[in-house]
Amino acid sequence: MEIAKAGRKKPISRGETSSTNGVEGYQQRVSREKRALILEVAIATFLESGYDAATMDSIGDRATVSYATLYKHFPSKETLFVEAVDHLIHQLFSSWKDHVVPNDVEPGLREIGRAFCELVSDARLISAMRLIIGQARNFPAVGARFQLAKHLFSDITDAWLQRRVDEGELRVADVQLARAEFIGMLGETVFYPRLMQTDYALSDDQVERVVESAVCTFLARYRVQ
Structure with missing residues (x-):
């Protein structure tokens, strides 16, 4: 499975920084994008390696997200596995x-x-x-x-x-x-x-x-x- 590579963060526009709601909207969008990327990477990793061989560290590294971000979205490998398979099917x-x-x-x-x-x-x-x-x-x-x-x-x-x-x-x-x-x-x-x-x-x-x-x-x- 082809995985989108994590790129540079999109700069916050003036409209987004002009209000609290704009900043929150930007942060929510970035959070959704990171979650989607983690799921895509997890799907590829689980399909290629199987559940037992896949690790949270390898998925986080492959998705180029911090471990804090990874565990914020998915507190355990078990949770990530269920969500990733559900997302794929x-x-x-x-x-x-x-x-x-x-x-x-x-x-x-x-x-x-x-x-x-x-x-x-x-x-x-x-x-x-x-x-x-x-x-x-x-x-x-x-x-x-x-x-x-x-x-x-x-x-x-x-x-x-x-x-x-x-x-x-x-x-x-x-x-x-x-x-x-x-x-x-x-x-x-x-x-x-x-x-x-x-x-x-x-x-x-x-x-x-x-x-x-x-x-x-x-x-x-x-x-x-």
Whole structure:
């Protein structure tokens, strides 16, 4: 993961120094920027080194922030780990909201399928999932937060499916179950082998065949004839 380098502090403008609120606003902005930088550095460090090998000192040095600043934002490695993983998975899953899904059933399902395959092909997600699984016993909150982040994808998908049901194009009694079935068909080939095998790869054509097969199977069961 590429990490932004810490640069020179931006000088305080006259407007910012003209009032207490201006100074406080500047300080808050700098604090937010430092916190964001620490999180990005922590994500890269944990993904590269794993939880046990990563240290607060190495993260602080890499982020070029003082230890006082580091511990002000994150009082322990445990806290930083949970926040860093949460930050990453929300970044990954929130990208789904930018996808434009066609209203027509067949093209829409293809777009959902392709978006899911793109998401689970992201090397950061694969590394994060391995990290979460490895630390699940010590950090159960991380697993719970992953499920919440996943709703950023599943809730939007469920809403799209429900609209197709309401319009009479699909006959689905349980939208959440139907979505899980569709995603499960994709995950079996695209996601889970990649999670377990470091050298697993699929070509674009292979992914497209998997998506097409899942779409056809889903429509054979749920499309109104």
